[in-house]
Amino acid sequence: MxxxxxxxxxxxxxxxxxxxxxxxxxxxxxxxxxxxxxxxxxxxxxxxxxxxxxxxxxxxxxxxxxxxxxxxxxxxxxxxxxxxxxxxxxxxxxxxxxxxxxxxxxxxxxxxxxxxxxxxxxxxxxxxxxxxxxxxxxxxxxxxxxxxxxxxxxxxxxxxxxxxxxxxxxxxxxxxxxxxxxxxxxxxxxxxxxxxxxxxxxxxxxxxxxxxxxxxxxxxxxxxxxxxxxxxLTEVPEARSEVALTIRVDKLEAARTVAGALQGVKVTGADEAHFELHVQLPDGAVPELVAALSEAKVGIYRITENRQSLEEDFLKWTGGNRIA
Amino acid sequence: MRKFNLLVLNEWLKISKKRSNIIPYVILLVLSLAVGYMTRTFAADMYASAADFTADSLQPRGIGQLLAILVIVGTAGIVSREYSQGTIKFLLIRARSRTAILASKYVTVLLYTLSMQVVATVGLFLSGAVFFGLSGGEAGIGEILTSLLYSTVYCTVYATIGFMLGILTKSTGVTIGATIFATTIDKLVISREFYKYVLFPNLNLAAYKDGGAPMQGMTLTFSIILLCIYMTLFLLAGFAVFRRRDVA
The missing domain is CATH 3.40.50.300 (P-loop containing nucleotide triphosphate hydrolases)
Incomplete structure (x- = not known):
């Protein structure tokens, strides 16, 4: 500990x-x-x-x-x-x-x-x-x-x-x-x-x-x-292996194909209205994914991490907002 | 012992730092003068000297009853207000036992009672000196001190009742109300055998002066023993509850 x-x-x-x-x-x-x-x-x-x-x-x-x-x-x-x-x-x-x-x-x-x-x-x-x-x-x-x-x-x-x-x-x-x-x-x-x-x-x-x-x-x-x-609560970055990212791109379909082809990367969803791709991948594979996307001429606007907030954890642990 | 004295100092400051704390003392002085003036005006030859006047007026059936009421009002909140203000939490998370804290409060109540007695005595004597003069009369310092003792016993028992009720009810209003109600009915005499074991007829020890008795078959020793028993019970109840109670 x-x-x-x-x-x-x-x-x-x-x-x-x-x-x-x-x-x-x-x-x-x-x-x-x-x-x-x-x-x-x-x-x-x-x-x-x-x-x-x-x-x-x-x-x-x-x-x-x-x-x-x-x-x-x-x-x-x-x-x-x-x-x-x-x-x-x-x-x-x-x-x-x-x-x-x-x-x-x-x-x-x-x-x-x-x-x-x-x-x-x-x-x-x-x-x-x-x-x-x-x-x-x-x-x-x-x-x-x-x-x-x-x-x-x-x-x-x-x-x-x-x-x-x-x-x-x-x-x-x-x-x-x-x-x-x-x-x-x-x-x-x-x-x-x-x-x-x-x-x-x-x-x-x-x-x-x-x-x-x-x-x-x-x-x-x-x-x-x-x-x-x-x-x-204050986690050490290395300790986490998997990260969840949301990537905003200009060509969603191309990006999905590129990401899907990489090993270890899991495409968990796509938001067509906002041109956003949700992926889950090992921390170390992030640069690889970015390089692959650039190579395929997919423009990247934003990459944001989907951290599960304490609030979500809390609701999960305590089973919603039931008052005891 | 120094630690305990500091606790008492704390309690005394909580009472005395209130701006309204001066009021009961002023009431006592004004009332002493008023009683002296009225007695002089309407029954000029009732008392021959200041000592006569003081010794008589100080008794529980004189200004003593008012003294008891003022003491009750002044000290009823000493425990209950800590609860209603919420300050009880900070008070009880110190390196002092609950027993010591409550004992310091009780000592403060006794000191307050004594201070009121002294002010009343001085006020009455001054008033007596103004309206009846210092010379003549039968009573001397001995009689004044005896009256002071009777009055102190009477007030202390009421202060103790108020102290216990304050702990049990945690309500300043209920404490003041119930105790003042008791002072108004304590002169009633129920002519039954059991009544001499009740607290009230034993409260006024002045009744034994000149060989009298409040009821048949009662003696001074009997009353003193009974008062001691009652006081012990009140204090035991108060301390037991205060020590054990959860502060929620």
């Missing part, structure tokens, strides 16, 4: 395999119905992992069990080897989290709110507030009451709050909920910076697939509380 192959800092040796979070067969039963069913997965240091699932799949319940907000019916969650059930304080001190919307005491300033959380954590001094506030760029708003904050500002204060005690794992539940496109982009930049600057693992729960696809290294897909699949 080369889960950290695309990690920017390329941590060396054993650090790569250091497990920050381990879910061990976690279950939650409510009135005999399994909301989360025997869920197991791991998150390593420096990884950004997405927790994906349709509405009602059990994402929020899972996250609330990781943070000890709700009790699990079975299994255990280990944070840096500490059980959240038996060694709550040691385990939770490694976690920073925003669960659903970040809510603060509205009649207090941003600074006073952060002080509240600082007084509840061990080891961090007042200077740490300045650091995290600078990281999220809220310097100007620190002396304003939280009541006057926009949702975007509250999200940033939420991140500041989560990073205050220098956790090893950051858990974000629907972090872009209710944010405008600029806010979403800003959020993404923060998360990247946090992963790089602070070097911590991040777990993001979302049903916004494009979001997950853009920033996560891996995605854990759950449905009806069960693990569906764990998938690598």
């Amino acid at each position: 080369n889960s950290t192959a695309h990690n920017v800092q390329e941590p060396s040796g054993p650090a790569q395999e250091q497990t920050v979070l381990e879910m061990q067969g976690v279950s939650k039963l409510i009135k005999g119905k399994a909301i989360v069913d025997n869920l197991s997965f791991k998150i390593h240091k420096g990884e950004i992992v997405g927790l994906l699932g349709p509405n009602g799949a059990g994402k929020t319940t899972t996250i609330r069990m990781m943070t000890g907000l709700i009790r699990m019916s079975g299994g255990d969650v280990l944070i840096h080897g500490h059980s959240i059930r038996k060694e709550f304080k040691q385990a939770i001190s490694q976690i920073g989290a925003i669960i659903e919307n970040p809510e603060f005491y509205p009649h207090m300033t941003g600074y006073d709110n952060l002080l509240q959380y600082l007084r509840m954590s061990d080891g961090a001094g007042v200077s740490r507030i300045k650091e995290v506030v600078e990281l999220v760029g809220l310097q100007e708003a620190m002396n304003k009451k939280v009541r006057a904050y926009s949702l975007g500002m509250r999200q940033r204060l939420g991140i500041a709050q989560a990073l205050l005690h220098s956790p090893k794992l950051l858990i974000l539940d629907e972090p872009t909920n209710g944010l405008d496109p600029a806010g979403i982009r800003e959020m993404r930049d923060y998360m990247r910076r946090i992963a790089e600057v602070e070097g911590i693992a991040i777990l993001i729960s979302s049903h916004m697939l494009a979001e997950i696809e853009q920033i996560c290294h891996r995605a854990v897909v759950i449905q009806n509380g069960k693990l569906v699949t764990v998938t690598q």
Whole structure:
């Protein structure tokens, strides 16, 4: 498993395999119905992992069990080897989290709110507030009451709050909920910076697939509380042998004949209205195909890759848009 | 212990940073003056001195009942508001046990009750000094402190009821409503044997002053033991629920 192959800092040796979070067969039963069913997965240091699932799949319940907000019916969650059930304080001190919307005491300033959380954590001094506030760029708003904050500002204060005690794992539940496109982009930049600057693992729960696809290294897909699949998102190009291409040409019939004659190339369809040919072929055979087409005097306007998006995968895994 | 004190400081700041926090203290001072003025106007020879006036007015059947109501309003939201604001999530994902967090809240409730008592006592004494003068009378500092103790017991029991209801119902409104309703009916006496085991007749320890009793067969010790039992039950219920409850 080369889960950290695309990690920017390329941590060396054993650090790569250091497990920050381990879910061990976690279950939650409510009135005999399994909301989360025997869920197991791991998150390593420096990884950004997405927790994906349709509405009602059990994402929020899972996250609330990781943070000890709700009790699990079975299994255990280990944070840096500490059980959240038996060694709550040691385990939770490694976690920073925003669960659903970040809510603060509205009649207090941003600074006073952060002080509240600082007084509840061990080891961090007042200077740490300045650091995290600078990281999220809220310097100007620190002396304003939280009541006057926009949702975007509250999200940033939420991140500041989560990073205050220098956790090893950051858990974000629907972090872009209710944010405008600029806010979403800003959020993404923060998360990247946090992963790089602070070097911590991040777990993001979302049903916004494009979001997950853009920033996560891996995605854990759950449905009806069960693990569906764990998938690598940033794939290494060499690893994929087959590619699907759409080629727009001037002479469709000629192109079809040329492509069909080449070994390894499979013509999967043609769109006569748009002069497009759909082919499937090994990655290494692409130059060959282009050369052959040119030789046959077939003009090429465009070549586009038909990548199966995460969305299609997701619908395939979760069986359409059924709500559990 | 330092960690726990910081938790209490947090809770105290959550209450005191509200701009409206000053209002109950102002109400107490204004009311003390108003009561003093009215007593002076309509029953001038009722009290001989400030100490007389303070010791008498502070009791649960005097300004004490209002004190209890103000304490309830001030502290009813200490747990339930964390739920309604959604701040409970950030509060409980810290390296502090739920027991410590709830205990710090209860200590804050007690501190708030005490602060109200002190302000009421000072307010009444000032009012007494203005309208009845400092000299003369029978009562001294001892009587004032005894009244303060009765009033504190009464308010603390109500604050504890409110604290428990706030945890159980997670609703500030229900907590305030139910507890204030209780303060209005606690003076009722049902002349049946079982009623002396109910909380209400035991609340006002001032009733034992001068050898009296709220009901036949009740003694000061009996009431104190009963109050202790009730308080323990309220707190056990509150802590047990808060510790176990899923925050969904």
